[in-house]
Amino acid sequence: MEQEESRSEVNEPITGYLPTGQAGGSYNYADYLSWEMDEMVELIKGKIFRQAAAAPRRIHQKISGKVFNKLFNFLEHHPCEVYEAPFDVRLPVKSKRNEDIETVVQPDICVICDKSKLDELGCVGAPDLIIEILSPGSNKKELKNKYEVYEESGVGEYWIIHPDEQTVITYTLVKGKYVPSKLFTSGDVLDSKTITGFQLDLEYVFRDLE
Known part of the structure; x- marks a missing residue:
């Protein structure tokens, strides 16, 4: 039961939890900057989502490190830059004013x-x-809530890695809508559509995770 409750807390907006801002729970980046909390949260269309009930699992961090390392080395002499969480990404809709930004995520x-x-x-x-x-518990947030704001905001390419199933699905923005790839797994090599020349060998990513 405790595991189910933890998953709900991550997937669903936090209710009855109003650090600052408007009573009723619609928040913006200015509110976000004023909070002093021990846990990491994200804002998605004005609603607060917990990042996780605890630190990411070891396998999550191992995969993240492998992928980040490949991108960092590839981009060392490249105009693009790569960052890993915690790193605030603000996705403005109306304007770039802190008070107008209602989505702040940490990919x-x-x-x-x-x-x-x-x-x-x-x-x-x-x-x-x-x-x-x-x-565990983040699937709905990544597959629905974040998918929607990434598509609406114009994120050119969105990859979702599933550690337990050792699969990856990618979405490429075409005329404002995401087009999904096939399901990739160990043995496949991903070619980025937005970072020209970058390839990711999934056998390397999923090797020696236990």
């Missing part, structure tokens, strides 16, 4: 090629590539 890994989107607080605007690694 596991993201690549930004337009350096004008980078500031001391993170990224404001859609990254070119976002990679999320599923954790």
Whole structure:
């Protein structure tokens, strides 16, 4: 039962939990900056979502490290830059004013090629590539809530890695809508559609995880 409750807390907006801002629970980035909390949270369309009930699992972190390392080395002499969580990505709709931004996420890994989107607080605007690694209880948030805001905000490419199943599905933005790939698994090599020349060998990613 405790595991089920933990999953619900991650997947669903936090209710009855109002740090600051409007009573009723619609928040913006200005509110987010004022909070002093021990846990990591994200804002998705004004609603607060817990990142997780605890630190990410070891396998999650091992996969994240492998993928980040490959991207970092590939981009060392490249205009694009790669960042890993915790790293705030603000996705504005109305304007870039803190009070108008209602979505602030912390992707596991993201690549930004337009350096004008980078500031001391993170990224404001859609990254070119976002990679999320599923954790127990996070599936709905990654597969539905984040999928929607990434598509609406113009994130060019979105990869979802499933550690338990050792699979990856990618989404490429075409005329404002995501087009899904086939399901990739160990032995496949992914070719990024937005980071020209970058390939990821999934046999390397999923090797020696136990």
